[in-house]
Amino acid sequence: MxxxxxxxxxxxxxxxxxxxxxxxxxxxxxxxxxxxxxxxxxxxxxxxxxxxxxxxxxxxxxxxGLSKSEYQLIDAQLKQAKAHTQSLTQQIVRVRSIRSFKQINEMSKLSKRIINIVQTNPQKFYAVEDFFYAHLPSAVQLSDKYTLLTKEQVTGNEIHLALEDTRKTLKDLHVTMEEDLKNALASDIENLKIELDFAKMSNEKRKERLKVGGE
CATH class of the missing domain: 1.10.287 (Helix Hairpins)
Known part of the structure; x- marks a missing residue:
């Protein structure tokens, strides 16, 4: 970090x-x-x-403001997440459809953004723990499974159903990771709102003083 x-x-x-x-x-x-x-x-x-x-x-x-154990935990999770993201990125060139390419590419970009946010502000790790422990690892496993199934080019109803189920789950994970990004940014957005409200109040007070002074 x-x-x-x-x-x-x-x-x-x-x-x-x-x-x-x-x-x-x-x-x-x-x-x-x-x-x-x-x-x-x-x-x-x-x-x-x-x-x-x-x-x-x-x-x-x-x-x-982190303890040694907390710092080491977050640092280890960041390193693991970077390895997972690299694996996810490698899957991009292996998929055989434009739709899947776009989806996995977007998930890879989301992962990198979340990792960069936590790297910059490690306290945010606790707002997106599920991303590190579950969502990103699942995305890597599923994308690997998907590319493996499409690579085999085996026909049959069972394979078709497995591919559709994997695509659906990856789509759901994509939405979940978008929520992870929102959670990572939530405190920044809230702080921005507070700063904007303060700026508006200050501006209103300044206008009132100018108005009173002009009278």
Missing amino acids: LGPINYLTRHFINVLAGSTAFIVSVVNISGIAMILSLPLAMGAYYLSNKITFAVQNANQRKKI
Whole structure:
């Protein structure tokens, strides 16, 4: 859940630590022992990375008000969701109908939007837990099942019914994931409404003051 700035900062510190260790070891170690300089620099880089990463995570947890266990849980779910979304995206090129292509493509886009929202504001995870635990995994499983059935090109009433049932369930999941997105955005929309109401009230008061002043 750390952003690109944290990534760049961390690796700048790591390179600085590794370079410093290498220079110090070269200056202070002579002869055949100098072969240890590179391993020491690599060790310093690795250790610096572990420490800096831990500090950045701790600062991020404190900033967003999550406990260590909550932060780790959400981070793990985000990683899993990204893997699921990648699998869902891969199904797009395997489907054999325009309708299914559009549907799975839209579900993939919805998934990415929800993941990005939670990545930016991890507290929103609790508003869309079902998306991570049930809806997205089900979408991946069903799309995989659907593409497998269509790939076999087996005719018969049973296969036809299975395909229709899978299409219907995927359509229902699409609607459900749209609701997940709305839930993820709900607090932002509510805050926007409050800000708009406040702005309108402030504008009305300003007009009243101007009116009184003009009289």
